[in-house]
Amino acid sequence: MVSFVTARPAPHAAGTICSAVPVGRKFLNTHTKKQTDMDPSEVEFLAEKEMVKIIPNFSLDKVFLIGGDLGPFNPGLPIDVPVWLALNLKQRQKCRIIPPEWMDVEKLEEMRDLERKEDMFTPVPSPYYMELTKLLLNHASDNIPKADEIRTLVKDIWDTRIAKLRLSADSFISQQEAYAKLDNLTLMEINTIRAFLLDTLNCMYKLRSNVQ
Amino acid sequence: MDTQSYFPVPPGVGMEENFLSLDDILLSHERLPIRTECTFPRLGFLEKSSDTQDIPEGTKMELPLWLTKGLYERKRKVVSVELPKVYREGWRTVFSADPNVVDLHKMGPYYYGLGSQMLHFDSPENPEIAQTLLQTFIARFRRTMDSSQNAYNEDTSALVERLDCLEKALFRSGQSGLNGFQSWEKGQASQLTASSLVLNYRKRKITDVQP
Numbered sequence: 027m028v029s030f031v032t033a034r035p036a037p038h039a040a041g042t043i044c045s046a047v048p049v050g051r052k053f054l055n056t057h058t059k060k061q062t063d064m065d066p067s068e069v070e071f072l073a074e075k076e077m078v079k080i081i082p083n084f085s086l087d088k089v090f091l092i093g094g095d096l097g098p099f100n101p102g103l104p105i106d107v108p109v110w111l112a113l114n115l116k117q118r119q120k121c122r123i124i125p126p127e128w129m130d131v132e133k134l135e136e137m138r139d140l141e142r143k144e145d146m147f148t149p150v151p152s153p154y155y156m157e158l159t160k161l162l163l164n165h166a167s168d169n170i171p172k173a174d175e176i177r178t179l180v181k182d183i184w185d186t187r188i189a190k191l192r193l194s195a196d197s198f199i200s201q202q203e204a205y206a207k208l209d210n211l212t213l214m215e216i217n218t219i220r221a222f223l224l225d226t227l228n229c230m231y232k233l234r235s236n237v238q
Numbered sequence: 239m240d241t242q243s244y245f246p247v248p249p250g251v252g253m254e255e256n257f258l259s260l261d262d263i264l265l266s267h268e269r270l271p272i273r274t275e276c277t278f279p280r281l282g283f284l285e286k287s288s289d290t291q292d293i294p295e296g297t298k299m300e301l302p303l304w305l306t307k308g309l310y311e312r313k314r315k316v317v318s319v320e321l322p323k324v325y326r327e328g329w330r331t332v333f334s335a336d337p338n339v340v341d342l343h344k345m346g347p348y349y350y351g352l353g354s355q356m357l358h359f360d361s362p363e364n365p366e367i368a369q370t371l372l373q374t375f376i377a378r379f380r381r382t383m384d385s386s387q388n389a390y391n392e393d394t395s396a397l398v399e400r401l402d403c404l405e406k407a408l409f410r411s412g413q414s415g416l417n418g419f420q421s422w423e424k425g426q427a428s429q430l431t432a433s434s435l436v437l438n439y440r441k442r443k444i445t446d447v448q449p
Binding site: 063065066067070160164192195196199200202214217218219220221222225226228229230232233234235236237 | 250251252253350354357365368369371372375376377379380383384386387404407408411412414415416418419421422423425427428
């Protein structure tokens with residue numbers, strides 16, 4: 027039983043992993059090698075659009091940006107901003123970052139134990155949990171209690187999920203299944219395996235077309 | 239960001255070859271045992287073992303794949319190809335028993351490629367050969383995946399030496415995924431490093447030029 031389902035992560039991820047799916051149809055990869063993977067830095071860039079709560083120590087009127095408005099900043103009042111802005115303000119020492127609700131030792135321990143028990147992928151705290159952990163813990167570890175434990179727990183969750191992903195990929199290939207469901211997989215996890223899986227499926231397709 | 243300035247043409251897996259692919263060009267140099275079905279006048283110099291002027295009918299010799307493919311025709315029998323050892327019945331049962339044990343690099347570094355090309359030569363065993371190729375690939379996939387995704391920053395020569403060229407390419411793409419992630423996690427992805435082109439061509443730095 028394979029456990030991936032197309033849907034959740036960003037459109038390009040769903041697109042490329044979907045293209046691997048119909049093993050019976052022709053691929054386009056015969057003469058040109060297109061770059062079939064994203065860089066982890068690009069995934070991190072996409073993760074920086076997530077919102078996080080901060081407490082600024084300056085005041086500023088409402089800012090009108092192309093992506094949306096960022097509300098009036100008042101010192102001492104919490105406000106939601108995108109991560110890229112939060113990190114920038116933090117580096118300039120103009121705010122204090124409040125860790126997201128899921129970044130808590132007990133909650134992460136529960137998630138890790140749940141992940142280890144289940145065969146399928148469990149719902150993930152945030153579609154970009156790995157990137158947010160790295161960014162926030164690197165730049166704002168003074169605002170986050172028990173930062174080291176959180177890092178270890180998130181790494182444990184990541185390792186368990188990657189192991190499940192490999193197991194699923196293995197059963198997908200060895201039983202030559204035609205499609206796979208990607209439930210609750212994040213873009214970063216898909217990204218690490220994408221190039222390898224697509225190349226393997228290409229080879230398998232061509233070797234299979236020999237048989238007919 | 240690891241963008242390459244040179245994208246090599248990948249080998250065409252399966253019954254087509256890519257004309258510009260270096261792997262396919264090297265593959266086509268593999269020699270196949272053939273038996274001539276008619277005489278080749280004045281080509282005796284190709285066959286080193288006998289000193290005759292021309293190659294008589296029924297000689298067994300070895301020709302490279304590119305020549306054999308060109309000469310092979312179903313209707314006008316010019317040459318008839320025998321299967322190399324690796325694709326015959328005996329080895330096929332070995333592969334079906336346990337493909338992971340076999341050293342595919344020794345069996346001809348292009349096991350899958352040559353096997354696919356052999357299917358051009360209309361041997362009666364073609365379906366079995368094709369099936370064996372596919373099953374071997376699938377069975378060895380697990381080991382390739384595990385070794386490529388787990389060996390970070392280690393000497394991988396021991397892992398790679400038993401792999402066929404196709405599997406080596408897969409191993410490399412698995413490694414690149416792993417390396418990309420690990421270097422991002424360490425924070426090396428955002429560090430600026432000198433480009434490999436600059437290092438290779440050793441541009442003179444201003445400090446070297448000025449006395």
